Amino acid sequence: MSQNRVVEGRMVDAKGLAELVEEGSVMEAESISDADRDCPECGGNVLSVGYMPSVTEFVTGYKCQDCPWSADDRE
Numbered sequence: 001m002s003q004n005r006v007v008e009g010r011m012v013d014a015k016g017l018a019e020l021v022e023e024g025s026v027m028e029a030e031s032i033s034d035a036d037r038d039c040p041e042c043g044g045n046v047l048s049v050g051y052m053p054s055v056t057e058f059v060t061g062y063k064c065q066d067c068p069w070s071a072d073d074r075e
């Protein structure tokens with residue numbers, strides 16, 4: 001079963017998607033799912049992925065499939 005999704009025209013897996021949100025490397029990522037929201041920039045579909053940027057941190061990241069917009073749930 002492939003977890004790959006097309007983001008900004010290229011195929012990424014969960015870890016690749018997390019690294020786009022984080023703009024750097026991550027330790028681990030869960031599977032990609034569709035977030036129940038639209039991109040605030042372009043109205044495109046938003047994907048979500050849970051990941052661990054470090055051993056002590058778990059973050060849910062959001063990334064538009066069509067434009068560079070991304071966000072996470074850090075406070």
Ligand SMILES: [Zn+2]
Pocket residue numbers: 039040041042043044064065066067068069
């Ligand atoms: Zn967008």
